[in-house]
Amino acid sequence: MMEVIQGQERKEIPGGTGLQQLIRRLTDDLEDNPSDRVASDNKVDLEDDQEGPVNLPAPGAPFSALLPSMLPDDLAGYESNTEDPNSQPAYRYDEFGFRVEEEDGPEHCSSKLLSIPFIESPRRHLQWTVELGLENDKQTIRKSSKLDELVKSGIPHSLRKFLWPILLDTHKKKTGIGISYREILSSSSNENSQYSKQIEKDLLRTMPNNVCFAKKDSVGVPRLRRVLRAVSWIYPDVGYCQGMGMIASTLLLFLPEEDTFWCMASIIDLLLPSSYYSSNLWGAQADQRVLRSLVAEHLPEVDNVLKEHDIEISLITLQWFITLYSSCLHIKIVLRIWDLLFHYGTSILFKVGVSMLKTAETRLLTAENSAQIFNILSSLPHQMDDVDALMDSVIQLSDDLINREKLEMLRRKHLSEIMSDESSFSLHMDTSRPVPRPWTLNRKLNRSKSIVGILIGDDEENKLDPRCKNIKRTEQLVYLKEAILRIGTFFQGLDPLYQNIKLQPDYSFESHTRDIEVYMCTSVNKRRRARALLGIYSFFYYQKGGGGRK
Template sequence: MEWKRSGEFEPGPVPLAKAVDRFGIGKQEVNNSPEGLTKSRLVIEQEREERRVRKWRKMIGVGGSDWKHYVRRKPHVVKRRIRKGIPDCLRGLVWQLISGSRDLLLMNPGVYERHGPGQRSLYNVLKAYSVYDRDVGYVQGMGFLAGLLLLYMSEEDAFWLLVALLKGAVHAPMEGLYLVGLPLVQQYLFQFEQLVKEHLPKLGEHFSQEMINPTMYASQWFITVFSYSFPFHLALRIWDVFLYEGVKIVFQVGLALLKYCQDDLVKLPFEKLLHALRNFPEDAMNPDILLPMAYSIKVSERLEELKQEYGNSIGKPVQPIESSGKQIQALKQKQMSARR
């Protein structure tokens, strides 16, 4: 097949613009046949989304002014709504409210600008963080996190949310995922391997026979919180829950994926098994099926036990994670001291 040079291009009919969903991703045309429903699926989805947006706006208040009060009064309602998915038009603001990064920004005016503005957004955020935290610096996986955050907020907001995540303003600090030797990745993979054996013993045994371990397929799940190579709409739903509930959702989703595909995985030899674990089928990535399955898998208590087991196995007992209130307070005090 020969390609025409640019000077030989002959214009043809211009294709009609393809319909896109609320993320800007192309979608199939809606069938408006007389036999169909009175309202198209698209219209129904839009109306449902508008109702959800109204509920969320009422819950968080103007600019998030009512958020903390609502979380204290009705935490179960907040958790339920987050698990259903944060409305896309409010996702950036809610992520900042959940993580506490807005408090860090307000307490540190001007810090972000001092770290070299003027370059592209992703470079700006990652470069600023490498200057802010020289112990961590920059590690490749951080780019996926920062890139996702920048889709929903400004550079400065994304920078402070990255700080909140890595320093543990709300949940366990993520910086151990990126330190030399990836110590937190090693801990998570140890925990995950044990959970697979306990929740999916048949598959766990097959993995052992084929000499498959989580290092071969699950490292990126934890390093990027599924923002690498997973469908965008699924990654967003996972991140909604991750920011509110912590890293346990990564374990739950990983186990749910394996559970969903278990019957096929146990039949595969090493090469095909490894390929399958890195390329899950499209139907397994449906958040409305996968996430309820993940929520049903209880892992919190066992994760804490396995964390202690891992600490003992390496001769470095892992200390219990501080409550979110103590973490954010310690981080705020550190920032205030740095400004003096």
């Protein structure tokens, strides 16, 4: 017997019921979230509360993998895309609502993905419902080695809208922020804000080949607008980044709007490192250097080729990480990656990146010039047409090779380097501008633990955040270094005598061996200058008749 809890109501599903009844009852529990629709300026109407079309697509048919409320109103109109019924259609739509051109055959390098219908196995669905071990509040699931094995084989698609929010711990975000989604929407509805204008420009660019986001009146566009505005409002220190649009639109294909927002909040605040989507992208930049370190460790020959041709892979891989691969890989692969990512954490991002580069290792080693290497790397995501082979390669990179502790160590190292590099000033810097404050004002809510928010906050919980370790001191030293460089540049402009003095810091080991010698020399000189100044002061003092003497 299995119990499913929805709010305060407990429903029991007898073990003797059929599989279809079990699936139907579980699905009904997941989708039942009715709320009154309001047409008021102060309240926002959520379209997820509306029911989708009565006639749902058959499994494997176009649009069959979408959330019911995301289905187009006129399914028949989208299915018949040619005026002549006897002619070959110019295009079709897949199970996820993506337009697939038919004139040149299947999508480039994705024939295997497109040829296999996306149909869920009822047997796997039943296996998952039995193995989950749901808690009474329906907000957690029992973590076990069995769950690990199930996730590796992929979450049944009909359960993703239920399990993804749980794996991302969205319940923790809801209770921690202390404000409802509707209240956030009401506060973030300003169309004239800086982020709202940029969001509006990107709405139709995010997923132009998907029926849910292709036109202004497409069902997903207003939902995407609200989610992105809500994210930019609740995280003003993060704001809006284009990569967020790809993640949010992909989530909206399968999750209700409110769940999508809380998943976005958990991804930004809990899953990814700090400052991943900030204006300087420090967190994302650090991850690119971490990826390069892992490539050097696991694919040394590829790393040598990249060094030889001076190829910076972050020009390509940064977009992979910023969008969690949703902008480059086929949606069927993205779903499997996100299953692992939401369960195991960000180590999956690096394992996928290393695995993808490994599939191109032979071609990279035989490439003749930099242009060929760059083309291979750029087209690499389109070459991924075997989701099972890629997932097997990812799983083979065990936690002993790429684990959380190792990644945190590498992130701290590279983040310190980036912060140091960012602080370097040229000798001809613009001194007319004040040195920017190393923080931004944050909305008074319990929200984003960005680097800056963690460092200057008074909250004891923030001070104990493990991501904050050693970063506060590093950032303070960076801004101290900036101030010293500005002072040095100022005096170089005053006196030509100082023009030949180098202001660049020396971090070499040899410089550390001279620290005591330099310190002692400076200390002696300071004492001499102090005695000389004291003597000059005394001389003038007594010359003026001070102390009773002439």
